[in-house]
Amino acid sequence: MTIDDLGEFGLIERIRKLLPDAASSDVLVGIGDDVAVLDPGGDKLWLATCDVQVEGSHFLRDAISPRDLGRKALAINLSDIASAGGSPRFALMSLGLPRGLDVAFVDELYIGLREEASLFGVDIVGGNLSSVRHGLFIDIFLLGEAPKGEVLLRSGARAGDLLLVTGTLGDAAAGVATLLDPSLTTTPEYLQTAKDRRDGPTPRVREGRLIGASGLAHAMIDLSDGLAGDLGHLCEQSRVGARIVARGLPVAKENRELSASARGDEWHFALHGGEDYELLFAVPPSKAQELTETIEHETGTPVSIVGELLPEGSGIELTFPDGRSVPLEERGWDHFEKGQGGRA
């Protein structure tokens, strides 16, 4: 049996079963959430995460500037810390670089890393360089912190909670689609938006911290694999079902048109596209307006109600604007599953 037969999430589940439970009571959350939550004593919890960008799987070297790549490699990790409501603090980075690489590439990559780190108050404190024969990679390890009682996990959501999302969905997926298939057409403005969102995701760090500190939300996850897939993780770990209301999805008209052209489904990019790096969070209905107003007022980032959580066993469904409901296929991005090629 190969790892393609298992798929990414099957493989993760297999690895979880192979590893023992954490021996130390300092580990509050181990494998399986966006971040590990550690309690070294004191009034703060530590959050730890790692995520990588691999050439040929996550990016094509010709299609993204090294500066954008540096920013993005850190941004996707910042998004994980944000999803727990934490403040990012310290980064280490492990780079695999092919021999013969132009030094200017490395310079630009680090300028991007430096810009993103500076923007979010992160210190780059260490790292490691290795040569690779093929496939440059940038692997980042990020430590963050949050006051005790303010960390949000994938678990903790309850039936009846509303599902809220920051920003807009599907733009990065449109950016990937237009890169891989230049025959897809849209307005020049939206083409630029889609490219910018693909190469320069905006981690919702301030928004995540506000949501954690507010004490109003029950659970949170960042959207890296597509709303459907990540909602699936949240529902599984919170033991709830969900209904997504298509009318509520924050999706540009141009995005729906591109999605319809490329995938025959105007909601595909928004639901399954991935790389949005927005936050999805569960809030009791009585608190949704207060929290939405706080986030929009403090950060300027729009917040949308995209659905609600249902009792366990309800599954996950999608209600179209015409009132029709269908089961929402949960599958997000899977690195290994057959039929999914390397993502650009």
Add this chain to the structure above:
Amino acid sequence: MTIDDLGEFGLIERIRKLLPDAASSDVLVGIGDDVAVLDPGGDKLWLATCDVQVEGSHFLRDAISPRDLGRKALAINLSDIASAGGSPRFALMSLGLPRGLDVAFVDELYIGLREEASLFGVDIVGGNLSSVRHGLFIDIFLLGEAPKGEVLLRSGARAGDLLLVTGTLGDAAAGVATLLDPSLTTTPEYLQTAKDRRDGPTPRVREGRLIGASGLAHAMIDLSDGLAGDLGHLCEQSRVGARIVARGLPVAKENRELSASARGDEWHFALHGGEDYELLFAVPPSKAQELTETIEHETGTPVSIVGELLPEGSGIELTFPDGRSVPLEERGWDHFEKGQGGRA
């Protein structure tokens, strides 16, 4: 200009200059030591490090079992925490796996990781899986801790200190050499020792903790790139020179014979071979015996005096058993420098 022109250490220096000093006063040591040292408050310091094993650069998939590879990938990080005198605590791992990889390989890899983690009291708390087109990699981030006042760095050594080393040197290099050139011959026993030390380094975690806690040593580094290269780092950061006494080097007779056959120099493997993962530490002469006895008594690991530190500007020299002294070439392993091929 390419990264090969700069070499690994030139590139690291260039990156250090590109990055700003840490903005947070919580960063006691940032880029440039074996570990980052962080002070989040409280009575403990946190240590953070990352190191990777890349197929084709660090290992050949046919030449090491996945179980040994898992153990080794963690061991090299444990060695970094040990070199600061710390206790390893939490690991995250980022794996790049080629499609089509047998699930049994992943199982065995994690069994090795689990064994090594368990042996040293480490909890595996998170990670990340990605597909790669070529070149499997295992990148590990390790967090450790040490009481304030007990962390040892590369800096801090003083002229007049003795240089002590745990264990033996050059065995892993002999293991690599006999793998790459099967015509090299030695005794079956030493061939096995060399292979074991290549594929299964023993991180000196207990020894490092004892040395840190003793308060007797001034500086420490782990030997990953070869004694000469790593001593060069220690001397540079401590602003001292050094004399290595060949007669004091803990090197097996078979190792010297193999080194002479393979490299025309019986001391080459011990001085330049790399991957020893022993500890090199600087101790005032009046404390050397006490510390040596403590380590040998508590752990059974032998400790050897291999030289002494000289005033700044003395350079680094090697004294042969016949009394002759030569400047010791400092160069250790360099991932990018021209003329060094991918290491098996």
